[in-house]
Amino acid sequence: MTQPPPNPFNITKATDFSDEQIVRTWVDLPGDGFFTIADPTSPMPMILSGGKGSGRTHLMRYFSYPVQKLRHPGDILASLKTDGYVGVYLRCTGLNAGRFHGKGQSSEVWDVVFAYYMDLWLTQLTLQTMGEALAGQPEFLAQQPGICMEILNIIDTSGLPQASTIESLIGVLHQLQRDIDVSVNNVALDRRLDVNIRATRGELVFRIPQIFTRRFSGLDGIQILYLVDELENLTEAQQRYIQTLIREREAPTSFKVGARRYGLRTYKTLSADEENREGSEFQMVFLDRDHIENHARYTNFARSLIARRIVEAYPPIGSADQVAEKLDGFFEDMDRTPYMQAETSFLAAQQVEERPYFTKLKKQLSAIHFTNREASEIVNRLSVPDLPLVEKLNVFLFYQDWSRRQHLLTASASIAQQCAHYLKRDPAATRHVQAMAHFRTDLFAQLLRDSGQKQRYLGLSTLIDMSAGLPRNLLQILKYTFKWASFNGQEPFSVEPIKRDAQQSGVMEASHWFFEDARVVGDHGREVEQSIERLATLFRQLRYSDKPVECSLITFSADLSFVRQEARAVIKLAEEWSLLISIPGGQRDRNTGAVDPKFELNPMLCPRWDLPISRRGAISLSKAEVNAIFYPLREVEFDTVIRDRLGRMMAPFRSSSSASEALPGFGD
């Protein structure tokens, strides 16, 4: 049995990478690179945030000493000088912080114990890093006993062994840490917490880098950068300690703190509850937001990332630059010509008596008492058999006229006439031109749906857009796509492009994965999930209605000031967990002029509901609609919202307030 080809996208998380792989798979941002976004030499502390898979851990590990060492084989000290920093990387999950809580002890006691424990942990990592980086330096070896002595002077050493080397000092500190472990672990059952706090809070964290720098001139100009990752694993009280360290930062140290957006629980410090402020005490970077706001840059970055992965898996294929050049050709794409004839040829080839949207239209006309002859005449006028997309456009324009209460036989004649001009590329056919420009993808989606075909999410740029600034999402889509292509017997990245079946299956699997993966942890998880399902259902109903009013609809705006608090909380959670994406600048309300918050459904979710990947139009939701969608107990109200909204979009276009208005064009 032959082995399947290696999947270049198999690993989607930086945590699964070795240090060597972090280096090998590193791709910098086009232009000035990641260093301009998150300068590791900047003394200003920074919080690096974003959704799951925004590349935060990869970036922070890239800054860490073990990876610096791999990036600069040879004289490491000279390289650190060039870099201007040395990165001490700490994963908060390793602290197992959940145990510093409860067990019959007050929160004040736990705050003190945790801070001390954290100091010891960070200090051991710092000493390991410095000890290794400076190991071969004669000046350091001479200074080592003095450095150790100074460090031991920071702590209460009663009963502790002496240490004159960094290694033995780490041993002493590790023993102190283990003593805390024992006490913290045993307190669950014996209720006695016996911890001897031997150092003032923060002293070890700030003094040790100062001692090293003062005693060893080779460290001049090198910042000790604490890279504190996975902050979301700390409780609010524990995060306060990190915020305190940020506030009380002393040179030559600085911080880069990594946290998922939902995991940033507080900016408060232990210093009289004072709150750290962005721009004052720290800089804030949301990596995914930055990517979304710089679409072209993200697209180029994504292409380089994919190329690098392919080259890693298949070295003979060429250089990353060469692969990047021909990347589009690896993925079968859609016919994107104006009328999409190749994509709609299945309809032209079908030997059916009548296309499904015409059958539906005739039924609707019959319901308002048009005769069969009249309905057939309308259908004949709207028909363009060889160009199903244009035909669908005619039907859409007809529904528009119907909703405007125009005379329907006259309207159909007018549309037929305009269509003739349009097909001759007559600039006078502005209505057709504009409607096609706006609604082309939605009309094509309707054609597919009417014919029982799957929606098509094809081509590299579509896959990149779907990832919405989260590189892990992109890798996940590609991982599934590659898997399906291999399963179907294809050899991706060889001769022929990855076929559409594999892409569609991959996209759909990635969409389902994302919905599962982005599930909110905690008590409100189900409420958020239900709300997103409702919102997506509303978008889908509107997209596939007879007369959608907004094109590529996956966006809404709303004045959230007066909606229910519970609904606001659900929207906030959905945004923090990347299910919704906040649109900078919001949306100006047409009536009040006020700027309302605006949110896009994450494109990763869109295939799950047959929605478009790219956003264009937006609907403004009323207070009642927001409550009905995002307040979980409003099942009945949501049904009413759907009915009301949809009533205005579906023939015979009854408004919500007057369901029995006069019917247009009747009685000719």
Place this chain on the structure above:
Amino acid sequence: MVIDYTIFYKEKVRSPAEINGRWDVFISAFNESERVTAVFEAVQSTEKHWLIHPEYGFAAYELPSGDHIFPSQHLHEADFILEYTAAAGLNISGARICVDSTGFMRPQLMCLLKWLHEQGCDQFDVLYTDPVRYAEAERTQFTKGPVVEVRQVAGYEGQHVPDSGGNDLLLIGAGYDHELIRRVAEDKASARKTELFGLPSLSPEMYQESVLRASNAAEAMGGNEQDILFAPANDPFVTAQVIHEVVERERGRQRLANLYLSPLGTKAQTLGFALYYLTECRGSAASVIFPFARHYTRETTKGIAHIWKYTFEFPASTPVGSDHRANLTSGSS
């Protein structure tokens, strides 16, 4: 340390009436399953204690009657067990103890074992009843509502090392609930991950069902090659032996800094994890972690297939914390 867990004593019977033994105290956790109530009725014991887990959400009128009913509102396993042992005035000195593990929450079960061990009870019996099947096959929901936190289980918290250099191992006892697997795997995202499946399973279809469910957590388990381990779903001793062997192997390869164990499978498997930990891991860089939810389904199974009696024996107990110098990486535990 040369250990062969498979020589521990176990016995299987087909019905509660056949359970062999007589005890001074019998401890069980109440739920609506026949597996739990029928065994409680049948066992021969001077005292029979019902522990009432708040996670099942029983109202007062739904509780069983009797002299030894111990309801609790504590969700934390240590608080729950300490409240019970204090309220029961449990004196285990020389007492013959039997614990029916079947209805217990896993963390509370482990915590009780740890407490018994700490109190010097070096030998006791544990029962576990195999169901005929799970109520909804592979769709059976055990947890009700979301996982609210992943953390170490009280009494099973280790002394970990800060710089693992990527040499952490997470060993998950895979059960039916993929959401639990996912949460645990995400909590220790940087650890290498290994799954231990119950095979032979409690009944022939259950292995396939558990693999099917566990596959839903594949992404969280990571893209690297994983070891898959197997141990009988109803044998804690073979489970402990398999864990022992894989940890020894990893230790031999110098690839183990921090060890995390997470029993998400059957209670029998959970007992195996606890036995291994209490025998070999105390005071080392090893912890048991668990995804905690606030609510659990009261009844998830149908029927009684077999009833197992396991006799747990520990080396003579040592005072709390006295073994904390042991080090996993040095293999000196």
